[in-house]
Amino acid sequence: MALRQAYVLLVTTAIASLLLSGWMSGVLGLEGGFTSPAACASASIPPGASVRDFLNLSIFVNPADNEEFFSPANFTIPASTLVEVTIDDYDSGPSQVPAVNTAVCGTVNGTLSYSGSNLSSLANITLAHTMTITNGSYRGFNVPIPAAPGNSGAPAQVSFYVYFSTPGVYRWQCMANCGENQMSVDGKMSGLITVQSW
Numbered sequence: 001m002a003l004r005q006a007y008v009l010l011v012t013t014a015i016a017s018l019l020l021s022g023w024m025s026g027v028l029g030l031e032g033g034f035t036s037p038a039a040c041a042s043a044s045i046p047p048g049a050s051v052r053d054f055l056n057l058s059i060f061v062n063p064a065d066n067e068e069f070f071s072p073a074n075f076t077i078p079a080s081t082l083v084e085v086t087i088d089d090y091d092s093g094p095s096q097v098p099a100v101n102t103a104v105c106g107t108v109n110g111t112l113s114y115s116g117s118n119l120s121s122l123a124n125i126t127l128a129h130t131m132t133i134t135n136g137s138y139r140g141f142n143v144p145i146p147a148a149p150g151n152s153g154a155p156a157q158v159s160f161y162v163y164f165s166t167p168g169v170y171r172w173q174c175m176a177n178c179g180e181n182q183m184s185v186d187g188k189m190s191g192l193i194t195v196q197s198w
């Protein structure tokens, strides 16, 4: 093979493998475990902003197939608004969470409230799920979610504040190893956040 042909082949192969790996990770939702320092900066809010909206999410276990799902998984948040978010996790089964996703990223003050404490990392707490944004301006936003305590029926509750100033549609995904079937299924352990200006 002539040198020039070999070079063309090499470059073509490199480009094809880059495209394929990007496509594969997009299709299979294999972005797991990443975080982005830019998105991990805590949200900045204008002085004097007060809480104007509340969003309540729950994580339930479907008794029919034992699969966990967020409810709702797709939701809308008003842009440039301080929103208090509460997640009630009724799933008591622990799941492995990548170390990087045990840190809280992108919430106001970079913290969440759990069991009476404001925490920037839940590394030593038994976790079950995460809510992690995987694209766009808020890529790397990450909230680790503890497993519900025991089988009492009471949820584990985390709450935090968000202030998203850039409108758009952002994909979130759970980075926990919580189940083969639901990991990247929209409406279960992934979905869309619409940040909308009014």
Ligand SMILES: [Cu+2]
Pocket (backbone or CB within 6 Å): 068, 128, 129, 130, 174, 175, 176, 178, 189
């Ligand atoms: Cu999960």
